[in-house]
Amino acid sequence: MSSISGSVTKTEAHQAAVxxxxxxxxxxxxxxxxxxxxxxxxxxxxxxxxxACFAGPLFSPYADNKINPANMNAAPSLKHWLxxxxxGRDVLTRLLQAGRISLTVGIASMCIxxxxxxxxxxxxxxxxxxxxxxxxxxADLLLTIPGLPILFIMGALLSEWKIPSEYRxxxxxxxxxxxxxxxxxxxxxSQMLSIREREFMQAAIVLGLNDRRKLFNHMIPxxxxxxxxxxxxxxGGAILSESVLSxxxxxxxxxxxxxGNMIDAANNLIDFEKHPWLWxxxxxxxxxxxxxxxxxxxxxRDVLDPKxxx
Amino acid sequence: MKNVIExxxxxxxxxxxxGAVKAVNDVSLRVREGxxxxxxxxxxxxKSVTAMSVMGLVEEPAGKVVEGKIQFDGRDLLSLHKNExxxxxxxxIAMIFQEPMSSLNPVLTIGKQIMEPLMEHQRMNKKQARMRxxxxxxxxxxxxxxxxxxxxxxxxxxxxxxxxxxxxxxxxNPKLLIADEPTTALDVTIQAQILDMLRQIKxxxxxxxxxxxxDLGVVAEIADYVIVMYSGKIVEEGDVVExxxxxxxxxxxxxxxxxxxxxxxxxELYSIPGQVPNPLELKESCYFxxxxxxxxxxxxxxxxxxxxxxxxxxxxxxxxxxxxxHV
Amino acid sequence: xxxxxxxxxxxxxxxxFAASLLIFMLYALMPGDFVSNNMKLTAxxxxxxxxxxxxxxxxxERYFNWMNNAFHGNFGYSLAQQKPVLTLFNEYIWNSFxxxxxxxxxxxxxxxxxxVIAAYKxxxxxxxxxxxxxxxxxxxxxxxxxxxxxxxxxxxxxxxPPGGMLTTGSxxxxxxxxxxxxxxxxxxxxxxxxxxxxxxxxxxxxxMLDVIRQDYIRTARAKGMRERVVLYRHALKNAMLPAITLVxxxxxxxxxxxxxxxxxxxxxxxxxxxxxxxxxxxxxxxMGFTMFIAVLTVIGTLLSDILYxxxxxxxxx
Numbered sequence: 001m002s003s004i005s006g007s008v009t010k011t012e013a014h015q016a017a018v019x020x021x022x023x024x025x026x027x028x029x030x031x032x033x034x035x036x037x038x039x040x041x042x043x044x045x046x047x048x049x050x051x052a053c054f055a056g057p058l059f060s061p062y063a064d065n066k067i068n069p070a071n072m073n074a075a076p077s078l079k080h081w082l083x084x085x086x087x088g089r090d091v092l093t094r095l096l097q098a099g100r101i102s103l104t105v106g107i108a109s110m111c112i113x114x115x116x117x118x119x120x121x122x123x124x125x126x127x128x129x130x131x132x133x134x135x136x137x138x139a140d141l142l143l144t145i146p147g148l149p150i151l152f153i154m155g156a157l158l159s160e161w162k163i164p165s166e167y168r169x170x171x172x173x174x175x176x177x178x179x180x181x182x183x184x185x186x187x188x189x190s191q192m193l194s195i196r197e198r199e200f201m202q203a204a205i206v207l208g209l210n211d212r213r214k215l216f217n218h219m220i221p222x223x224x225x226x227x228x229x230x231x232x233x234x235x236g237g238a239i240l241s242e243s244v245l246s247x248x249x250x251x252x253x254x255x256x257x258x259x260g261n262m263i264d265a266a267n268n269l270i271d272f273e274k275h276p277w278l279w280x281x282x283x284x285x286x287x288x289x290x291x292x293x294x295x296x297x298x299x300x301r302d303v304l305d306p307k308x309x310x
Numbered sequence: 311m312k313n314v315i316e317x318x319x320x321x322x323x324x325x326x327x328x329g330a331v332k333a334v335n336d337v338s339l340r341v342r343e344g345x346x347x348x349x350x351x352x353x354x355x356x357k358s359v360t361a362m363s364v365m366g367l368v369e370e371p372a373g374k375v376v377e378g379k380i381q382f383d384g385r386d387l388l389s390l391h392k393n394e395x396x397x398x399x400x401x402x403i404a405m406i407f408q409e410p411m412s413s414l415n416p417v418l419t420i421g422k423q424i425m426e427p428l429m430e431h432q433r434m435n436k437k438q439a440r441m442r443x444x445x446x447x448x449x450x451x452x453x454x455x456x457x458x459x460x461x462x463x464x465x466x467x468x469x470x471x472x473x474x475x476x477x478x479x480x481x482x483n484p485k486l487l488i489a490d491e492p493t494t495a496l497d498v499t500i501q502a503q504i505l506d507m508l509r510q511i512k513x514x515x516x517x518x519x520x521x522x523x524x525d526l527g528v529v530a531e532i533a534d535y536v537i538v539m540y541s542g543k544i545v546e547e548g549d550v551v552e553x554x555x556x557x558x559x560x561x562x563x564x565x566x567x568x569x570x571x572x573x574x575x576x577x578e579l580y581s582i583p584g585q586v587p588n589p590l591e592l593k594e595s596c597y598f599x600x601x602x603x604x605x606x607x608x609x610x611x612x613x614x615x616x617x618x619x620x621x622x623x624x625x626x627x628x629x630x631x632x633x634x635x636h637v
Numbered sequence: 638x639x640x641x642x643x644x645x646x647x648x649x650x651x652x653x654f655a656a657s658l659l660i661f662m663l664y665a666l667m668p669g670d671f672v673s674n675n676m677k678l679t680a681x682x683x684x685x686x687x688x689x690x691x692x693x694x695x696x697x698e699r700y701f702n703w704m705n706n707a708f709h710g711n712f713g714y715s716l717a718q719q720k721p722v723l724t725l726f727n728e729y730i731w732n733s734f735x736x737x738x739x740x741x742x743x744x745x746x747x748x749x750x751x752x753v754i755a756a757y758k759x760x761x762x763x764x765x766x767x768x769x770x771x772x773x774x775x776x777x778x779x780x781x782x783x784x785x786x787x788x789x790x791x792x793x794x795x796x797x798p799p800g801g802m803l804t805t806g807s808x809x810x811x812x813x814x815x816x817x818x819x820x821x822x823x824x825x826x827x828x829x830x831x832x833x834x835x836x837x838x839x840x841x842x843x844x845m846l847d848v849i850r851q852d853y854i855r856t857a858r859a860k861g862m863r864e865r866v867v868l869y870r871h872a873l874k875n876a877m878l879p880a881i882t883l884v885x886x887x888x889x890x891x892x893x894x895x896x897x898x899x900x901x902x903x904x905x906x907x908x909x910x911x912x913x914x915x916x917x918x919x920x921x922x923x924m925g926f927t928m929f930i931a932v933l934t935v936i937g938t939l940l941s942d943i944l945y946x947x948x949x950x951x952x953x954x
Contacts, residue, residue, distance in 0.1 A: 137652075141656060144652050146889070146934070148896055149911070152896075153663050153666075154663075240778055243780075243781075263778075273792050287773075290776035290778075291773055291776035294775055365858075397861060400862075401861055409852055412851065413852040413855070414856065415874075416853070417874045418870070418871070418874075427862075430860070430863070431861060475856070478856075
């Protein structure tokens with residue numbers, strides 16, 4: 001009898017204590033985020049960029065990218081807001097189409113590295129011992145070898161293997177996640193280990209909750225705010241890395257446009273000096289998108305992870 | 311006796327996202343020459359903020375002294391220029407804090423930290439300041455003063471660091487020493503030593519002390535005059551003997567009852583029921599009313615004012631309204 | 638402490654071994670080599686050369702040869718430049734170092750000054766401006782800003798040279814030579830400083846914000862110290878202390894050059910050398926470079942660890 005009533009109160013107390021508080025914490029965070037003007041303007045810009053890139057080309061009369069030899073390398077005009085390229089294609093339309101790829105690669109590689117990193121980090125922290133050793137030593141190793149040369153080698157491999165242009169973006173995503181996961185795994189692991197030591201986890205042990213519940217009800221929810229923040233910020237990093245690779249011809253290759261390989265136009269002396277509309281707009285697009293992501297991510301950090309707020 | 315400091319209608323607010331917190335709400339107090347005044351209250355009652363307001367150390371823009379006068383040495387500290395106030399701090403009014411371990415700079419030697427105010431306010435040169443610093447270390451009862459002067463804070467114990475803090479505080483012979491919970495972070499035996507030292511310093515130099523504490527034991531030990539604060543307001547004040555023997559305010563009575571008495575074994579230690587009200591939700595009422603055994607209708611709608619009771623004793627409580635008016 | 642260091646050191650050696658194997662394998666995986674890419678050679682000549690350079694041996698044997706030579710201080714022979722890899726490093730590394738050390742100096746100087754002031758005036762318009770600047774600096778694509786500045790200051794305004802270290806065909810000496818190098822350094826140093834200053838300023842700002850809230854700062858104010866003294870004597874020292882650990886992490890950047898910047902500005906540094914060798918698949922040099930950076934990274938991490946323990950008077954005992 002006493003044990004039954006005991007378990008009832010436990011569950012009640014659990015629900016009463018956990019559910020409403022958690023949801024109100026999220027609501028509070030959202031409320032505070034709305035009040036952060038800088039972060040909100042970052043968010044609005046990101047939404048604008050996504051809409052423009054994914055929906056914009058639908059409204060462009062030049063979306064078919066038809067080659068127009070009569071109108072090559074035209075300077076910006078009312079008809080072509082950002083001019084045309086060496087094949088007479090509209091630069092603005094191409095910029096938005098390139099944005100699709102660049103944003104997709106950024107977001108997708110973030111997703112892969114966050115999933116990979118948090119699973120491996122969580123597993124390492126949860127099981128400790130030999131599993132932890134193996135995962136973390138591999139992470140150490142990958143963090144030791146310089147990222148850029150490795151990306152270059154992998155990019156060169158893709159070229160040698162003659163991977164078709166439309167598939168290269170998927171491989172670039174994988175490459176970026178391969179470089180990205182070790183840092184995330186380290187972070188998740190250290191967070192998990194510190195959560196383990198905290199009082200409420202001790203309380204969960206005293207309450208006799210089983211392992212799975214401990215992991216899913218207590219540990220994971222506590223690292224989710226941090227993960228959201230890191231994930232947001234790492235999109236920016238991934239977009240930057242993709243642009244570097246594609247600029248050097250080792251990432252996504254034309255005819256698939258990305259912001260990085262559009263800037264490749266600057267490698268041609270005449271285009272660089274005489275046709276800046278070919279390469280300045282994609283650079284500005286990368287810069288403004290990444291800055292918006294960073295500002296928004298920082299705002300998220302302020303509201304979701306008050307410990308880290310400095 | 312002359313007053314060293316006169317605080318009149320001081321109000322200090324803190325501005326948070328949820329609204330303004332009246333940390334100090336219309337507080338007036340005096341400290342006489344050579345007197346030890348204790349401000350007592352639970353944490354968050356505004357006793358520390360009162361001290362910080364006097365020092366001009368309330369952190370703006372989060373907090374602000376919105377009203378009041380602090381007369382010290384014929385000047386209103388609140389209207390002083392920043393630089394003039396700076397020369398009052400550490401020179402005429404000195405302060406020691408609760409956490410000696412974190413109150414000293416970890417990367418500067420003890421000696422340097424004692425020498426600083428001497429060189430700043432007393433215009434001593436390095437050599438003079440160092441000699442004086444070593445004297446001061448000796449004065450606060452630490453042996454091997456030269457060696458201590460060259461050591462870093464982490465090499466000393468909490469009790470020793472608090473002595474060093476006292477040495478820094480008295481270095482310029484201030485007229486007023488503000489001590490904010492000076493013994494709270496220390497072991498009981500060390501607590502007694504520190505209090506003894508404060509008492510002795512006061513006797514030697516006729517310095518006034520404004521001591522902030524939540525510990526009635528400390529009050530009984532050292533105070534001449536006691537001020538009880540609750541939710542930013544003074545609820546009762548009086549000479550220590552009067553107040554301990556005949557507390558008027560139900561809050562003061564509760565505080566005294568919750569203190570274990572030596573040699574008396576009680577069945578259960580008394581504690582005041584309820585909790586301190588949320589400072590953001592204070593309405594026109596006696597702020598103590600929902601914890602008060604004697605709560606009346608008026609207590610819930612009207613803020614009581616501080617009235618004289620007997621001698622120097624004052625109380626802010628509606629219970630004594632009729633008494634005063636009918637007598 | 639010493640057993641801790643010993644363990645760290647052994648682990649470092651182990652990681653470097655694993656890294657060397659991984660790096661070697663990656664380069665070995667890369668199809669094509671220096672010989673096969675050379676169109677001018679006949680098939681027989683190619684086979685002959687492969688034999689000479691040891692390219693025809695099995696991968697593992699090549700790895701052990703490479704490691705064995707490396708232990709004897711021989712990091713191979715650049716096929717494209719026909720010089721030992723180490724000699725080439727020595728030729729190019731100092732140019733990289735010049736660029737890196739100058740920009741690191743400016744990065745730290747700016748970061749400390751701006752970070753301290755921004756923290757001190759938290760929530761002021763200056764602080765907001767600094768925060769936006771920090772985000773901007775952290776979001777710049779390095780190669781793009783390089784190109785953009787070349788276009789603006791070298792092509793359009795013609796204020797500064799577009800790239801290289803010296804004007805082509807120049808035989809300036811003495812002060813003339815120094816001036817010429819400084820002119821050429823200007824743009825790459827600006828870009829590298831810009832790229833680094835964001836995160837470092839943010840670091841100092843947040844350190845300073847932490848320190849300003851400490852009890853001992855309140856004590857210093859209560860003693861009636863001038864704000865200047867509070868800020869520079871009491872706060873800055875404490876805020877700078879943890880930054881010492883960053884010195885180690887700067888190590889790869891100081892000697893490893895910068896692939897992107899040196900390529901964009903055509904700066905004759907080790908990064909540029911790597912990019913050149915990359916196109917011709919000069920493996921000994923590529924592997925040597927990658928390994929070199931890995932060694933610097935590991936040593937830097939160890940150095941940071943040691944400095945962390947040495948820097949703080951609280952930890953020193």
